[in-house]
Amino acid sequence: MIPERVAAALAGAARPVCAYVYDTTVLRARAAAVRAALPPDAALLYAVKANGHPAVVAALAAATDGLEVASGGELALAREAGARRIAFSGPAKTRAELAAAVAVGVTVNAESVLEVRRLAAVAAGRPVRVALRVNRAGPGLPGSHQMAGTATPFGLDEAELATAVAVARTAPELDLVGFHLHAVSNNLDAAAHVAYVHEAVAWSRAAADRYRIELREVNVGGGFGVDYTGGRAFDLTALAGLPTGVPLVFELGRYLAADAGWYAAEVLDLKRTHGRWFAVLRGGIHHFRLPAAWGYSHPFDVLPMPPTEDVEISGVEVDAVGELCTPRDVLARGHRVDRLPVGDVLVFGKAGAYGWDISHHPPPEWSTWSVVWLIVYSARSTRSSSRRTSWQSRSGRTSTCADNAGRVEEISHTCRSCTSATPSIPASRVPTWAGSTPAGAPSSRMRPDARSSPTPAWTMSTATSSVAIASARAKPVSRMTSPASAVATSAYRSVSRCRNAPSMLRLVRSARATSQVPARLTGIPTSAVTRTKRPSTGGGCTSRWIASPPSHSASSSRVSPLACAERISARWSP
Numbered sequence: 421m422i423p424e425r426v427a428a429a430l431a432g433a434a435r436p437v438c439a440y441v442y443d444t445t446v447l448r449a450r451a452a453a454v455r456a457a458l459p460p461d462a463a464l465l466y467a468v469k470a471n472g473h474p475a476v477v478a479a480l481a482a483a484t485d486g487l488e489v490a491s492g493g494e495l496a497l498a499r500e501a502g503a504r505r506i507a508f509s510g511p512a513k514t515r516a517e518l519a520a521a522v523a524v525g526v527t528v529n530a531e532s533v534l535e536v537r538r539l540a541a542v543a544a545g546r547p548v549r550v551a552l553r554v555n556r557a558g559p560g561l562p563g564s565h566q567m568a569g570t571a572t573p574f575g576l577d578e579a580e581l582a583t584a585v586a587v588a589r590t591a592p593e594l595d596l597v598g599f600h601l602h603a604v605s606n607n608l609d610a611a612a613h614v615a616y617v618h619e620a621v622a623w624s625r626a627a628a629d630r631y632r633i634e635l636r637e638v639n640v641g642g643g644f645g646v647d648y649t650g651g652r653a654f655d656l657t658a659l660a661g662l663p664t665g666v667p668l669v670f671e672l673g674r675y676l677a678a679d680a681g682w683y684a685a686e687v688l689d690l691k692r693t694h695g696r697w698f699a700v701l702r703g704g705i706h707h708f709r710l711p712a713a714w715g716y717s718h719p720f721d722v723l724p725m726p727p728t729e730d731v732e733i734s735g736v737e738v739d740a741v742g743e744l745c746t747p748r749d750v751l752a753r754g755h756r757v758d759r760l761p762v763g764d765v766l767v768f769g770k771a772g773a774y775g776w777d778i779s780h781h782p783p784p785e786w787s788t789w790s791v792v793w794l795i796v797y798s799a800r801s802t803r804s805s806s807r808r809t810s811w812q813s814r815s816g817r818t819s820t821c822a823d824n825a826g827r828v829e830e831i832s833h834t835c836r837s838c839t840s841a842t843p844s845i846p847a848s849r850v851p852t853w854a855g856s857t858p859a860g861a862p863s864s865r866m867r868p869d870a871r872s873s874p875t876p877a878w879t880m881s882t883a884t885s886s887v888a889i890a891s892a893r894a895k896p897v898s899r900m901t902s903p904a905s906a907v908a909t910s911a912y913r914s915v916s917r918c919r920n921a922p923s924m925l926r927l928v929r930s931a932r933a934t935s936q937v938p939a940r941l942t943g944i945p946t947s948a949v950t951r952t953k954r955p956s957t958g959g960g961c962t963s964r965w966i967a968s969p970p971s972h973s974a975s976s977s978r979v980s981p982l983a984c985a986e987r988i989s990a991r992w993s994p
């Protein structure tokens with residue numbers, strides 16, 4: 421079911437529609453519900469990696485006790501959002517990021533002995549709160565992504581804890597406040613979660629005793645789950661069984677943000693090959709990668725729109741596929757549609773967390789893009805090198821979190837989340853915009869996410885090969901520039917605008933309750949038909965689009981106001 425306000429927002433979007441819509445009222449409601457379910461002395465943080473849209477971050481900074489960040493970019497974002505409290509996790513913090521964290525007084529969740537040593541080195545006399553992130557041997561939790569209790573790059577092995585404490589003790593600036601024990605992402609079993617928190621608290625108390633740490637923080641991480649394909653829900657009432665009188669910290673991402681976001685993509689073509697129907701979308705996994713990353717079909721609803729072409733299918737199962745030239749660009753498979761015309765918009769709910777933020781989107785002003793990998797194999801050793809086209813160094817998101825795991829796509833580029841503007845990084849060591857700036861771009865500043873690290877595409881053949889994969893579209897999402905109006909994203913002209921693109925629609929207030937938008941079109945023809953009609957006239961609205969009861973009437977009631985909410989990568993601002 422598409423919420424009326426979301427439909428109304430999309431009705432005002434530029435065609436072809438391709439947008440994320442966020443509803444900040446949902447974010448606030450979610451945070452309030454969790455807050456009410458947690459013990460009063462527990463802190464609730466929002467994990468920015470789930471969705472770094474500034475409007476989302478600002479809404480949740482206000483509705484929670486603070487923010488958890490995993491990069492220098494996210495740290496800057498959290499500060500801009502006015503977070504009252506910040507925790508800095510992540511297994512690959514640089515000295516510059518640590519220095520920035522120390523400067524603004526965040527709690528650093530240290531993930532290795534070396535990181536503790538680095539932190540001590542950069543602290544240089546300034547006090548810093550430190551929690552040791554430990555990957556314990558203890559029992560895990562159910563959930564899609566295990567972070568602890570198994571071999572992962574997250575946290576210290578328990579066997580190294582004594583060393584980490586000893587290193588921390590060599591630096592009087594480091595104030596050991598406790599432990600960080602984030603263990604899993606996307607766990608739907610609330611009772612199991614409660615049991616895990618009890619066990620984590622018991623372990624923390626014992627460890628604190630052993631190492632003579634005054635226990636002021638037990639960060640149990642995030643992990644409350646969201647059921648994307650079924651009707652299960654994480655039962656907040658079970659949290660009544662959580663321990664009290666303990667300085668617990670929760671840092672939730674998915675559960676707070678998922679339900680507040682919708683990804684919408686217009687049907688550009690309908691076709692059948694080898695007996696299967698495909699709805700080809702203006703969009704795809706470069707905007708919404710979660711289904712491909714996790715290998716599931718993300719449910720969608722159809723939003724009727726004024727027609728663009730006179731082609732439709734009805735009563736069939738269809739695969740919702742994107743615009744990339746890869747057969748893996750699939751958002752949903754075998755989804756039954758009663759009626760689906762070209763021009764309607766598929767709306768994917770629960771897209772507010774790990775949607776845009778884990779996707780490999782090219783810069784919006786580029787009409788095509790390409791990736792060239794050159795992997796050279798010699799007889800005795802295999803080595804790889806990559807030649808990055810300019811766009812590659814411009815892309816990337818925080819990719820340290822759960823949802824980037826899973827099936828690897830053909831195109832794989834993973835970028836560090838901090839930027840060339842990170843303090844103390846010499847400019848000469850990072851790429852600049854030179855050679856890749858769109859015509860007219862005057863800025864000579866560093867790109868915000870230049871420090872990216874290519875990951876060779878392992879689907880390459882063993883011969884020296886060069887593969888170009890092209891034609892992801894530009895302008896992946898619409899930009900809402902003024903109340904109730906949307907225009908296509910235009911090419912940006914400077915680095916500072918680069919970080920803002922692509923833009924997203926942001927829903928900030930309720931629409932008047934006058935529009936009726938059905939989740940699906942009515943009428944179920946028995947067989948699949950592709951029908952070509954005469955071109956529509958009269959502004960493109962034939963009765964087929966308007967008269968179908970209760971068809972699209974969202975334009976009669978626009979969301980007001982819809983503020984411009986420009987997208988920002990979780991990168992350090994240049």
Ligand SMILES: Cc1ncc(COP(=O)(O)O)c(C=O)c1O
Pocket residue numbers: 467469470488509510602604605606641642643644671672673674675820821822823
């Ligand atoms: C350290 C840390 N904290 C919190 C989270 C948020 O987890 P979730 O979105 O499952 O709540 C993550 C995500 O992987 C994480 O790595």
